[in-house]
Amino acid sequence: MAKTRETWDAVVVGAGAAGLFCAAQAGRRGRSVLVLDHARAPGEKIRISGGGRCNFTNLHATPANYLSQNPSFCISALRRYTQQDFIALVQRHGIAFHEKTLGQLFCDGPSTQIIDMLLGEMRAAGAELRLGVSVSAVERQGEGFDLTLSDGARLACASLIVASGGKSIPKMGATGWGYDLARRFGIAVTETRPALVPLTFEPQMLARLKPLSGVSVEAAVSSGKTTFQEGLLFTHRGLSGPSILQISSYWREGGEIAVRLLPGLDLYEALRAARAENGRQAPQTALAAHLPKRLAQLLAEEETSLAPAKTLADLSDKRLRRLAAAAQDWRVAPAGSEGYRTAEVTLGGIDTAELDSKTMQAKRVPGLFFIGEVVDVTGWLGGYNFQWAWSSGWVAGQVA
Numbered sequence: 357m358a359k360t361r362e363t364w365d366a367v368v369v370g371a372g373a374a375g376l377f378c379a380a381q382a383g384r385r386g387r388s389v390l391v392l393d394h395a396r397a398p399g400e401k402i403r404i405s406g407g408g409r410c411n412f413t414n415l416h417a418t419p420a421n422y423l424s425q426n427p428s429f430c431i432s433a434l435r436r437y438t439q440q441d442f443i444a445l446v447q448r449h450g451i452a453f454h455e456k457t458l459g460q461l462f463c464d465g466p467s468t469q470i471i472d473m474l475l476g477e478m479r480a481a482g483a484e485l486r487l488g489v490s491v492s493a494v495e496r497q498g499e500g501f502d503l504t505l506s507d508g509a510r511l512a513c514a515s516l517i518v519a520s521g522g523k524s525i526p527k528m529g530a531t532g533w534g535y536d537l538a539r540r541f542g543i544a545v546t547e548t549r550p551a552l553v554p555l556t557f558e559p560q561m562l563a564r565l566k567p568l569s570g571v572s573v574e575a576a577v578s579s580g581k582t583t584f585q586e587g588l589l590f591t592h593r594g595l596s597g598p599s600i601l602q603i604s605s606y607w608r609e610g611g612e613i614a615v616r617l618l619p620g621l622d623l624y625e626a627l628r629a630a631r632a633e634n635g636r637q638a639p640q641t642a643l644a645a646h647l648p649k650r651l652a653q654l655l656a657e658e659e660t661s662l663a664p665a666k667t668l669a670d671l672s673d674k675r676l677r678r679l680a681a682a683a684q685d686w687r688v689a690p691a692g693s694e695g696y697r698t699a700e701v702t703l704g705g706i707d708t709a710e711l712d713s714k715t716m717q718a719k720r721v722p723g724l725f726f727i728g729e730v731v732d733v734t735g736w737l738g739g740y741n742f743q744w745a746w747s748s749g750w751v752a753g754q755v756a
């Protein structure tokens with residue numbers, strides 16, 4: 357017997373940050389809204405985000421914190437639904453939070469509080485959630501859409517909101533579904549690549565830096581004209597830590613990154629002063645006054661392997677300069693990145709030229725919306741990506 361066709365005003369594909377939030381907004385306008393997700397639980401990325409504390413926004417979020425082929429595209433949504441708006445919502449729900457660093461707001465408690473808040477907002481707005489189901493087919497039907505689901509159900513909707521996220525962390529259910537759907541409707545998709553991702557080294561460099569795995573240090577890391585000053589972590593594959601994740605969004609294969617460890621210090625001058633004060637100390641001892649011990653040792657070993665030197669006094673100004681430069685002017689070409697397996701986000705996505713920035717609606721397919729990470733708008737590390745999910749979800753929720 358043929359199944360009856362359900363009819364909804366709006367169907368949202370993806371119960372992540374953007375989809376859940378958008379559904380609540382559309383529901384509040386009296387629209388009948390269904391959210392679908394193939395995962396067994398909603399908001400899985402929210403749950404694991406921010407080390408389980410969800411860095412849900414950033415006090416200083418502005419369009420300058422986002423990458424896109426059209427950097428102006430995000431202005432409208434970010435202005436209409438700001439971080440202050442989301443903070444007020446979090447406060448209304450009595451969720452305690454704190455600023456960790458650089459304007460990054462984290463929950464004091466578990467990030468499931470944010471998921472519960474979004475589900476509560478959805479319920480209050482009358483929106484429904486259906487899990488463990490995906491969309492097998494989408495057809496244009498008049499001004500709306502006909503959907504066939506993986507369980508055989510057929511739905512009709514006036515608005516279809518794609519909130520299926522990017523390709524990062526396939527193990528958690530990330531798919532390229534949103535991009536494929538866009539292409540089917542003739543909507544352009546820009547090149548996608550893993551971003552906010554650890555960078556890797558080739559085997560020779562890895563062998564050299566192996567003793568440093570686990571060492572972390574403050575660094576300024578640059579690619580071209582872009583620099584981030586945050587922590588850097590040596591890993592058994594290459595480099596990670598916030599400064600590296602940030603620069604990974606700007607770095608391209610074949611390119612170099614410039615690393616300045618201890619950006620607040622002139623290491624050459626510090627070593628010269630140490631030599632003047634106590635020239636008999638070993639170079640690694642002087643370095644270890646500023647750098648983690650294993651790093652100090654490796655730098656000293658590499659310098660003294662070029663020409664022997666037992667003490668700082670054995671090092672000329674030229675050699676001190678070279679030693680300092682190894683830590684403060686390190687230019688290295690990563691071999692690649694860890695890829696979507698560990699990337700926090702996907703750079704690129706639905707070409708913003710295809711969307712109305714005020715509504716996130718596809719210009720050539722009225723009724724079809726794209727929100728959140730699936731769109732070619734990618735934030736820095738630090739709560740910016742969730743803010744984009746909230747802002748883009750909110751604006752779509754006002755019209756979908």
Ligand code: FDA
Pocket residue numbers: 369370371372373374375392393394395398399400401402404405406407410411412413489490491519520521522524525528529530531532533699700701727728729730738739740741742743745
């Ligand atoms: P999201 O990926 O959240 O949701 C998409 C949903 O669509 C998923 O539930 C998925 O199962 C579903 N889906 C996909 N394909 C489907 C299909 N074919 N059919 C049905 N459903 C489908 N950002 C930030 O601002 N602060 C932070 O602290 C962190 N921390 C963080 C940690 C880690 C480990 C990761 C991987 C990422 C972060 N992020 C982050 C980034 C942030 O998680 C991300 O930008 C948002 O979750 C994007 O929200 P969306 O709703 O667009 O996609």
